[in-house]
Structures are given as C-alpha cells and as structure tokens.
Amino acid sequence: MAFLRGLAALALAALIGVGMFLWLTAPAKLPRETRQALSAAAPDTARGERIFLAAGCASCHAAPEAEGDAKLVLAGGMRFPSDFGTFIAPNISPSAQGIGGWTTDDLALALTRGVSPEGRHYYPAFPYTSYIRMEPADIADLKAFLDTLPASEIPSQPHEVGFPFNIRRSLGIWKRMFLRDGxxxxxxxxxxxxxxxxxxxxxxxxxxxxxxxxxxxxxxxxxxxxxxxxxxxxxxxxxxxxxxxxxxxxxxxxxxxxxxxxxxxxxxxxxxxxxxxxxxxxxxxxxxxxxxxxxx
Structure with a gap:
C-alpha cells in the first residue's frame, strides 16, 4: 500500500511538473492593442521598402552569393554558426514555401514575439529580441512590401542544432528571462x-x-x-x-x-x-x- 501511495505521489508530481513546464514555455500571443493597431493601419508599400532596408531582411534571407536584384528573392539558405549550432535562414518570400499565406498579424507575432503562425518558438538567431520594439504601422508597411517581392519555391532548410537546444519548447523559458521591449x-x-x-x-x-x-x-x-x-x-x-x-x-x-x-x-x-x-x-x-x- 505504501508503495502504491508513493507511486501515486510521484505520478502526481510528474503531472504537476509537466503542467508547469507547458505553462512556462507556452508561446506568447499578439497583444490586443497590437492587433488593433495593425487592423487600423493603412499599409504604405514605399514606406515598407524603407523598413525592409533598415531591418536588413535581405542581408540574412537572400540566397548565399545572390547579387543585384536576386537579393530580393528571399529564398533563404544563409548559414549562421553559433555556440549552440548552425542556424539557416528560412525562405520568407511570398510563396507556399515561404510566408505567402501569412497575415500581417502572423508577421507581427513572428517579429515581436518570435512565434510562428503554428505556435512554435523561433530561435533568437532571428532577432525578434530587437524587432519587439517595432511599431505596428511599420510592420504593416513591411508586410505590404514583402508581398510585392518575387516568390521562391525553394524549401527552408532545417537548423543544425543538437540536443538539448533542439527542444524548441524550452525557448519559452528563455524568453521569460530575456525578451524585453524596453x-x-x-x-x-x-x-x-x-x-x-x-x-x-x-x-x-x-x-x-x-x-x-x-x-x-x-x-x-x-x-x-x-x-x-x-x-x-x-x-x-x-x-x-x-x-x-x-x-x-x-x-x-x-x-x-x-x-x-x-x-x-x-x-x-x-x-x-x-x-x-x-x-x-x-x-x-x-x-x-x-x-x-x-x-x-
């Protein structure tokens, strides 16, 4: 009987632990005020190009060795080594392989909270720790400009990140510690x-x-x-x-x-x-x- 009680206590503790982990690591949602600002925005494609340049989108997401107008094809593939593994920039062109199906809210969630439309954490190699300070109107302008760029059907490559850093859910704790908008x-x-x-x-x-x-x-x-x-x-x-x-x-x-x-x-x-x-x-x-x- 004592053994069964001990086993039950362990099972309860494990359930509580799992529940706490899931709560602490849950991906953030887009704040209501941000969604309201995005819906009220009147996207300006010309302003979006200025944001695109200042934010350096093509500097990371253009294909390696791309030159001239080819840098506007955001097919991804550039490699970024780090102490935690090598991160590979994804396709963010307006295609099915990129972000063609994203809404402006989806882009804002990715840029300011580091969360995909499917609710997965992005690694902070994607600099949402800086983009969290972006104005919603600028995000709407950027989305309008990105939608005008050439599409690429090249699939995004998986990051080369080993255990335990490949446990993306744990990034929720990292964000609680370090993701700040001040x-x-x-x-x-x-x-x-x-x-x-x-x-x-x-x-x-x-x-x-x-x-x-x-x-x-x-x-x-x-x-x-x-x-x-x-x-x-x-x-x-x-x-x-x-x-x-x-x-x-x-x-x-x-x-x-x-x-x-x-x-x-x-x-x-x-x-x-x-x-x-x-x-x-x-x-x-x-x-x-x-x-x-x-x-x-």
Whole structure:
C-alpha cells in the first residue's frame, strides 16, 4: 500500500511538473492593442521598402552569393554558426514555401514575439529580441512590401542544432528571462534609437552575450566575439569608436572609414542597405551612437 501511495505521489508530481513546464514555455500571443493597431493601419508599400532596408531582411534571407536584384528573392539558405549550432535562414518570400499565406498579424507575432503562425518558438538567431520594439504601422508597411517581392519555391532548410537546444519548447523559458521591449539607452535621440535598437538590430552583433546567448546590456555595443569563430566584431560605443558623426554617416553610405579602409564581412550588407536610405536616417544612427554610454 505504501508503495502504491508513493507511486501515486510521484505520478502526481510528474503531472504537476509537466503542467508547469507547458505553462512556462507556452508561446506568447499578439497583444490586443497590437492587433488593433495593425487592423487600423493603412499599409504604405514605399514606406515598407524603407523598413525592409533598415531591418536588413535581405542581408540574412537572400540566397548565399545572390547579387543585384536576386537579393530580393528571399529564398533563404544563409548559414549562421553559433555556440549552440548552425542556424539557416528560412525562405520568407511570398510563396507556399515561404510566408505567402501569412497575415500581417502572423508577421507581427513572428517579429515581436518570435512565434510562428503554428505556435512554435523561433530561435533568437532571428532577432525578434530587437524587432519587439517595432511599431505596428511599420510592420504593416513591411508586410505590404514583402508581398510585392518575387516568390521562391525553394524549401527552408532545417537548423543544425543538437540536443538539448533542439527542444524548441524550452525557448519559452528563455524568453521569460530575456525578451524585453524596453529601450536600452532610454535618453537617446528617438529616431536613431529606433533605427539602432529596433530595426537595425545592431546590438545583436556588436554586443557580447551571456552563457545562455542573450545580449549583455551592461556592455551594450561594446564589441563581441564573432559567432563564426574568426576575429571579433568591433565595439561601436564612444569608448571604442572615435569617429565623428559625419564619419559614421559617411561610412554607412559609402563603406569607407576615415582612414580610407573599406567595409568587409556581413557589415557590407548593412552598408549596402543603409546607403539606399535617406541621409537623415544615417545621420540619426550616427547621433545615437555618440550618446551610447561607454563600455569596456
């Protein structure tokens, strides 16, 4: 009898444990106020292209080695190595293999909560930890522009992630710990802050990460090891970057440093995007970077 009571207690504890895990890891839903704002938006395709460039969508989701107009075919396939495995950018073109069947609400849920329309967690290699700060109207504009791009039927490739990181449900706990929508530099100029902390997601590369892969905000934009294992991504706070605002803006437009060196690596994609944006956007980024607290 004591054995049966003990077995029942263990079964009850296991059920409670499973229930707690499912509750803690449940994918978030889109807040009602966000859904209302999206439904009230009047999508602007031209503005959507500007958001597309600032957010660097093609920089990750174009096919590897794509050039020119081919970069607008968001077939995916680019590889991003990390300490947790290699993540492969998916197809996000307007096709059945991509996001052709998504609503604007679906896109907003993915961008701001890291959740698929089917309710699966996305890995934070997709920078929803930055996109969570996007304005609903900008998401609606972006969706309108994405729908105009060429479709690709190339299937998305699975990520190369081993146990235990392949247990996606556990990302719900990670999000509870690290997914925040507040600004990092609260008193920075609003225009540049939005471009850097939200759309441009600069902190995803230029900020070091903790053991669980979350950005260390106490060292915001202070530089980080290259996830690919070669070299280091430079810091861009005033402590590491002594360029003037004009120098920064010109670099984002041309790819040339004040010492006449040229941009390289993945940053070349960023410069290609920002070179197509209005000059005031590049100036806003430069002004923001000069206000970031210096960090080692």
């Amino acid at each position: 600004w990092v530099v609260a008193d920075a100029p609003a225009e540049g802050r939005y471009l850097v902390e939200a759309l441009g997601h600069c902190g995803e590369c230029h900020t070091p990460r903790n053991a669980l892969g979350a950005t260390d905000r106490s060292r915001w934009l202070a530089g980080a090891p290259n996830p690919g294992g070669e070299g280091r991504i430079p810091g861009i706070t005033p402590a590491q970057l002594d360029w003037s605002e004009d120098d920064i803006a010109y670099y984002l437009e041309s790819g040339f440093t004040p010492d006449f060196d040229s941009v390289g690596g993945h940053m070349a994609f960023i410069v290609e995007n920002y070179g197509q944006l209005p000059a005031e956007d590049r100036a806003a980024v430069a002004a923001y970077l000069k206000t970031v607290p210096a960090a080692d």
